[in-house]
Amino acid sequence: MSDNAATTACADTAAPRPVTHVAAAVLLRQGPAGTEFLLARRPEGKVYAGWWEFPGGKVERGETDAQCLVRELQEEMAITVTAATPWITRRFEYPHASVRLKFFKVTAWEGGAADGDIHAVEHDAVAWTPLGAPAAVAPVLPANGPILEALGLPEVYAVTDAGAHGVAAELARLDAALAGGLRLVQVREKGDGLDGAARRDFAAAVVARVHAVGGRVLVNDDVELARAVGADGVHLSSSALRAAAVRPDMPLVAASCHDAAELDAAIALGCQFAVLGPVAPTASHPGTAPLGWGRFAELVEESPIPVYGLGGLSAADLPAARAANAHGVAALRGW
Numbered sequence: 001m002s003d004n005a006a007t008t009a010c011a012d013t014a015a016p017r018p019v020t021h022v023a024a025a026v027l028l029r030q031g032p033a034g035t036e037f038l039l040a041r042r043p044e045g046k047v048y049a050g051w052w053e054f055p056g057g058k059v060e061r062g063e064t065d066a067q068c069l070v071r072e073l074q075e076e077m078a079i080t081v082t083a084a085t086p087w088i089t090r091r092f093e094y095p096h097a098s099v100r101l102k103f104f105k106v107t108a109w110e111g112g113a114a115d116g117d118i119h120a121v122e123h124d125a126v127a128w129t130p131l132g133a134p135a136a137v138a139p140v141l142p143a144n145g146p147i148l149e150a151l152g153l154p155e156v157y158a159v160t161d162a163g164a165h166g167v168a169a170e171l172a173r174l175d176a177a178l179a180g181g182l183r184l185v186q187v188r189e190k191g192d193g194l195d196g197a198a199r200r201d202f203a204a205a206v207v208a209r210v211h212a213v214g215g216r217v218l219v220n221d222d223v224e225l226a227r228a229v230g231a232d233g234v235h236l237s238s239s240a241l242r243a244a245a246v247r248p249d250m251p252l253v254a255a256s257c258h259d260a261a262e263l264d265a266a267i268a269l270g271c272q273f274a275v276l277g278p279v280a281p282t283a284s285h286p287g288t289a290p291l292g293w294g295r296f297a298e299l300v301e302e303s304p305i306p307v308y309g310l311g312g313l314s315a316a317d318l319p320a321a322r323a324a325n326a327h328g329v330a331a332l333r334g335w
């Protein structure tokens with residue numbers, strides 16, 4: 001919280017006003033029910049007093065977002081951040097300010113209370129919520145709704161290929177992965193692998209298994225099939241994304257992207273998340289030049305929706321993915 005906040009001219013609104021840059025922390029800890037994140041309540045005397053937010057504050061002149069994050073958490077929570085990775089960037093127009101919020105996932109820090117909790121210095125309360133559960137407290141700041149929804153998405157997104165592996169083998173692989181914690185699956189099955197009835201039966205079998213453990217399923221490019229088998233959403237191929245005039249009417253919509261224009265289209269369509277790639281060389285797209293994590297990070301830097309890296313990746317690539325603004329990794333083979 002500083003009076004010396006860095007601002008930039010906002011060129012993309014009808015009534016330009018300075019943009020206030022803010023760094024905010026999603027503090028993550030291991031609790032009894034799994035990973036939990038922290039929200040803090042704004043005290044009396046501030047704009048939006050009583051509302052809940054992620055700790056953080058305005059970026060000062062000459063400071064990077066990451067440096068701001070460290071300083072703010074020292075000031076607000078009396079902790080020293082030791083592990084943080086950049087995540088999504090959200091722009092929001094408040095009556096009092098136009099803000100650019102850069103969110104970081106913070107997974108390690110020094111200091112805090114002896115019992116492992118964090119005692120706020122400037123907020124008047126803190127609360128921890130298990131990842132994937134509705135926020136334990138309300139109301140959260142108006143800009144933060146999509147952030148909470150994004151936090152509910154797992155870091156690994158598995159894509160099926162029963163056409164190549166055989167239905168029985170793919171379902172066995174799925175059972176093992178679900179037992180290992182997988183909670184987000186795309187039924188892809190393109191090409192001539194599975195015909196209509198076999199594809200439908202396979203999709204239904206995937207939905208039954210994934211729903212049994214509380215996970216979610218998207219079906220590639222086929223809203224009708226997604227609805228028929230009770231899937232949670234549809235995953236648009238990049239060509240379907242380019243052709244889509246309106247967002248498919250499903251709870252969850254995602255899209256495959258290869259460049260900045262497609263990522264912009266996914267955001268404009270209202271997708272909850274995107275996959276971007278190929279990040280590494282991949283057998284399924286041998287002629288396509290990989291982006292590499294450097295280019296991926298540039299493309300995703302300002303994305304307001306979570307983006308998974310795709311192409312030649314597995315869960316072993318999660319540290320590199322997190323360092324490159326990614327929400328996680330999507331994989332056809334590596335899950």
Ligand SMILES: Nc1nc2c([nH]c(=O)n2[C@@H]2O[C@H](COP(=O)(O)OP(=O)(O)OP(=O)(O)O)[C@@H](O)[C@H]2O)c(=O)[nH]1
Pocket residue numbers: 001002022023024046047048052053054055056057058092094097099101141142143144
């Ligand atoms: N720290 C934080 N700020 C957020 C979040 N979501 C969100 O819209 N914001 C907005 O980003 C700005 C944060 O700046 P701040 O925390 O330094 O500012 P403040 O309103 O407390 O005021 P002050 O520092 O001028 O006293 C505020 O406009 C706040 O409404 C969030 O999750 N965390």
